[in-house]
Amino acid sequence: MVLMSGIATxxxxxxxxxxxxAGLADLEAAPAQVLEPALRTLRxxxxxxxxxxxxxxxxxxxxxxxxxxxxxxxxxxxxxxxSYGVEPSGPAKPPSHxxxxxxxxxxxxxxxxLRRGLEVIAEQLRSAGYVATVVADSNALVDxxxxxxxxxGWYGKNTMVLNRRLGSxxxxxxxxxxxxxxxxxxxxxxGCASCSACLDLxxxxxxxxxxxxxxxxxxxxxxxxxxxxxxxxxxxVGDRIYGCDVCQDVCPVNKTVGYRDRGVLGPxxxxxxxxxxxxxxxxxxxxxxxxxxxxMAGLGHWYIAKRDPDVIRRTALVIVGNTADANDPQTVxxxxxxxxxxxxxxxxxxxxxxxxxxxxxxxKIGLGLxxxxxxxxxxxxxxxGTGVDSRSPLSPHTR
Numbered sequence: 001m002v003l004m005s006g007i008a009t010x011x012x013x014x015x016x017x018x019x020x021x022a023g024l025a026d027l028e029a030a031p032a033q034v035l036e037p038a039l040r041t042l043r044x045x046x047x048x049x050x051x052x053x054x055x056x057x058x059x060x061x062x063x064x065x066x067x068x069x070x071x072x073x074x075x076x077x078x079x080x081x082x083s084y085g086v087e088p089s090g091p092a093k094p095p096s097h098x099x100x101x102x103x104x105x106x107x108x109x110x111x112x113x114l115r116r117g118l119e120v121i122a123e124q125l126r127s128a129g130y131v132a133t134v135v136a137d138s139n140a141l142v143d144x145x146x147x148x149x150x151x152x153g154w155y156g157k158n159t160m161v162l163n164r165r166l167g168s169x170x171x172x173x174x175x176x177x178x179x180x181x182x183x184x185x186x187x188x189x190x191g192c193a194s195c196s197a198c199l200d201l202x203x204x205x206x207x208x209x210x211x212x213x214x215x216x217x218x219x220x221x222x223x224x225x226x227x228x229x230x231x232x233x234x235x236x237v238g239d240r241i242y243g244c245d246v247c248q249d250v251c252p253v254n255k256t257v258g259y260r261d262r263g264v265l266g267p268x269x270x271x272x273x274x275x276x277x278x279x280x281x282x283x284x285x286x287x288x289x290x291x292x293x294x295x296m297a298g299l300g301h302w303y304i305a306k307r308d309p310d311v312i313r314r315t316a317l318v319i320v321g322n323t324a325d326a327n328d329p330q331t332v333x334x335x336x337x338x339x340x341x342x343x344x345x346x347x348x349x350x351x352x353x354x355x356x357x358x359x360x361x362x363x364k365i366g367l368g369l370x371x372x373x374x375x376x377x378x379x380x381x382x383x384x385g386t387g388v389d390s391r392s393p394l395s396p397h398t399r
Contacts, residue, residue, distance in 0.1 A: 007128040012181045015121055019080055022117035025166055026081045028150035029181040032074035035065040038145035045212075063140065067176045070140050071133050075180040078121060079143070079150040082114035085169035085257055092280075094239065097323050098330065099281040100316060103220065103243020107279050109301060110171045111137050122175045136173025143172040151184035154191055157210040158198035158247035162191060167254035191253060198247040203236040207247065219244040223315045226305030234318050241282050241315050242302055287316040288334050 010018075012029060019027035042061040067074045084105050094101070115136050122132035135141045144161050147153065152172070153163035160168035192210075199207045206217035215221045219236060220243050222229050229237060248254050287295065295309040305311050317335075324331040 009128050009130075009179060010124050015078065015124065018124060019117060019121055022120040023082065023113055024080045024117040025083045025170055026079075026152055026163070027121065028079055028147075028152055029183045030077045030079055030146050030150035031183045032067040032071070032077050032176060034068075035142055035145045035149070038142040039065040042142070060139070064142050065145070067141060067146075070135060071131050071176045071178060073178045074176050075178050076176075076183065077141075077146045077150065078118075078175040078177065078181070079147045079152055079172060080114065080118050080121065080174065081147070081152055081163075081166065081170040081172050082110055082117060083166050083170045084108055084110040085166060094281050095283075097325070097328075098284040098320065098334070099239070100241025100284055100287070100319050101239045102241060102280055102282060104169065104245050104248070105171065106243050106302060111173070114171050114173045118173050118175050122177070125175070125177050125179055128179070130177050130179040132175050132177040132179070134173065134175055137171070141174055141176070143174060146174055147172045148187060149184065151186070151188055154188045155211055156198070156251065156253075157192050157196065158207060158251060159211055159213050160248065162251070162253050163188075164191065164253070165257070167257035168248050168251065169254065169257060195252060197250040197252065201250045202247055203238075203244070204233050219246075224303050224305060224311075226308065226311055229314070229318055235322060237315070237318050237322060239319050239323050241284075241287075241312070241319060242299075284316045284319060285330070285334050287312055288320075 016027050039061055042064070046061075063069045067077055115134060118134045118136060122134050125132035135143070144155070144159075147161045148155055153161040153166075156162040156168060158168070161172065162168050163170065196210075199210065204217040204219060206214050206219070208214045217233065219233070219240055222233060223237065223240060223242060223244075282299070286298075290298070292309045295312055296304075296307070299312060300307075302312075320331065320335065
């Protein structure tokens, strides 16, 4: 077909070749119809409370499942993927106990090269006279449902889209267009079979059924959300400051996938991982001593609830509570300003400081958002003698 632009409509095969040249791992087509399965799922899980305080595609399910809301008379969703399966950045073990672990996908910026590759496809369509809009990491589209429809993979029991070649180590985006292409006619065959490793080994039991996630328990969400991390899940957070990879790490499909060429992620990745605050580990001493502006400059590429740097500090304090030694002078030095500036002067210790017993109690249970719930974990009347809060979980952060 040739539109008024005088340029022939690029074939899907031509677009796939172009996608590969632009660094995308896959490009497939799905019909630009209302994503009814995703719409039903979003409504059902929202009604059941499984979304916790998560918004994103839950905010407006009707919009997130209708590509026609993004492009009028949309005909096709061209779904692209970009692998982040590169060699992890930094040492396998933390340089010291005062470091937080970063999830695999957040050790780099996987979305910039994805968007760049999709934009190449969109521009080709625009030059032929079509409307084409790129959506990636956006609440405008439930991209996993579109990827499943397009045949990029199957829905894993860990809720991820799994692909035999890439595992689940890839991010998804799309070009929504009014150009019409033949689409996949049958979904990829489920490859999980009887495996239940992700369900069995999730640290908090957040996978409550195959493909069903309770965000109220999911560590990846708990460390992003603005509320206090529930007491019952703080130990499970371990040393994770951002994200959680367990349900992907234990997946047999992922164990068969080798690391990809780092170059597929684009030239800006290597610059990122050279920074002390990118890669596999984040220095908690830096997190707990940096200013708000310094934290956001270093880690602002993460999703941070309400763009509040205290969310990062909260998780860092929980990690200190899980991993640090209360008798370590470095630990005391780092924590003392956070505790002493928020607690009333303590008559049993120098003015403006916290006693070693209270510090030890705080370390054992882990802290929530320090500015809001510090008094809950320094009040000796709430401790049962084991360093565990004997009351119900701490109130959520309500600022």
